[in-house]
Amino acid sequence: MIPGGLAEIWVYLAREPLAALTATLLVWWMALRLQQALRQHPLANPVLIAVALLAGGLLAAGIDYRAYFAGAQFVHFLLGPATVALAVPLYREWQLVRRSAAAAVLSVTFGGLFAAAIGVALALMMGAAPDVTASLAPRSVTTPVAMGIAERIGGLPSLTAAVVICSGVVGAALGPATLNLVRVMDWRARGLAMGTAAHGIGTARALTVNPTAGAFSGLAMGLNALTTALLLPLLWRLLG
Amino acid sequence: MIGALATLLLCQLAGEIAARGLGLPVPGPVIGMVLLFVALLLRRERDTPQALGRVADGLLGNLGLLFIPAGVGVILYLPLLARDWAPISLAIVLGTLASIAVTGRLAQSLLRHLGQ
Numbered sequence: 001m002i003p004g005g006l007a008e009i010w011v012y013l014a015r016e017p018l019a020a021l022t023a024t025l026l027v028w029w030m031a032l033r034l035q036q037a038l039r040q041h042p043l044a045n046p047v048l049i050a051v052a053l054l055a056g057g058l059l060a061a062g063i064d065y066r067a068y069f070a071g072a073q074f075v076h077f078l079l080g081p082a083t084v085a086l087a088v089p090l091y092r093e094w095q096l097v098r099r100s101a102a103a104a105v106l107s108v109t110f111g112g113l114f115a116a117a118i119g120v121a122l123a124l125m126m127g128a129a130p131d132v133t134a135s136l137a138p139r140s141v142t143t144p145v146a147m148g149i150a151e152r153i154g155g156l157p158s159l160t161a162a163v164v165i166c167s168g169v170v171g172a173a174l175g176p177a178t179l180n181l182v183r184v185m186d187w188r189a190r191g192l193a194m195g196t197a198a199h200g201i202g203t204a205r206a207l208t209v210n211p212t213a214g215a216f217s218g219l220a221m222g223l224n225a226l227t228t229a230l231l232l233p234l235l236w237r238l239l240g
Numbered sequence: 241m242i243g244a245l246a247t248l249l250l251c252q253l254a255g256e257i258a259a260r261g262l263g264l265p266v267p268g269p270v271i272g273m274v275l276l277f278v279a280l281l282l283r284r285e286r287d288t289p290q291a292l293g294r295v296a297d298g299l300l301g302n303l304g305l306l307f308i309p310a311g312v313g314v315i316l317y318l319p320l321l322a323r324d325w326a327p328i329s330l331a332i333v334l335g336t337l338a339s340i341a342v343t344g345r346l347a348q349s350l351l352r353h354l355g356q
Binding site for chain 1: 245248249255265272275277280293296299301308309310312314317324332335340345350354
């Protein structure tokens with residue numbers, strides 16, 4: 001092997017999306033296998049495992065996140081069409097959704113505001129800086145909306161993005177156990193809770209467990225994005 | 241399959257244009273979801289088109305995978321997260337789980353009382 005050849009290979013791998021894409025898919029596949037091996041233990045959430053493995057790998061190898069994302073963005077791009085596709089489970093469950101519409105809108109609106117309020121209350125209790133507190137308020141909303149809200153109420157959008165994703169992973173991993181603990185057994189209510197508090201990552205989990213829960217979770221995620229985006233900046237100004 | 245993918249992208253595109261053009265506070269894909277849903281409701285047949293159902297199931301069956309590239313981005317914010325780790329981790333863990341419990345309980349009792 002000539003050293004020039006090795007350098008050439010490295011340059012190729014760093015420039016093309018192939019390596020980052022392969023790593024993302026392989027790690028996801030491993031995370032799914034691990035979840036199966038651990039018999040679906042709540043903490044064996046595949047998103048959590050995969051993110052931890054890749055993040056650890058990038059840090060250990062000293063690879064810049066932006067270099068990784070340049071390749072992995074093709075997976076990231078599919079989030080848009082996948083969000084649109086949430087209309088399909090919603091449509092399949094439409095008869096059930098229509099009969100539960102009033103309860104769904106009320107519980108998502110209240111649940112979304114509760115999520116913001118408890119985040120702010122806990123942060124104030126722990127003596128967090130005002131910009132950190134504002135970054136924690138839109139925690140339960142899907143990332144792009146949450147970043148927009150954070151900007152309007154004086155938070156740090158980048159911190160919000162990280163907090164939103166962590167909240168989604170926590171909700172997806174521990175949410176179902178929490179719902180068992182407080183004896184919420186109705187699949188519609190379980191879906192609404194996951195979508196309201198843990199947005200898309202919670203919805204991903206709900207979809208793998210039960211189609212009704214998945215449909216209601218997708219609905220809750222969309223509704224919460226709308227209501228929190230409209231109400232939170234307004235309330236922030238009134239109470240701040 | 242191509243038709244179904246094109247439908248999803250078209251709805252997203254229309255959603256992105258509507259979000260920016262009308263200054264809506266909701267992201268384009270969420271508006272696209274509403275558009276696709278309305279389009280499905282307006283059709284004469286009740287069943288979901290087969291190709292669309294397959295593509296949607298394929299994407300949503302691996303929805304978690306699609307969050308990984310953005311999720312790994314948390315490493316960019318490690319210093320920021322470390323600076324205020326106590327309030328942040330409390331809000332994330334306790335705040336999220338309390339929100340799930342409260343929303344779930346509320347939804348369950350509302351579903352029971354507001355009719356089936």
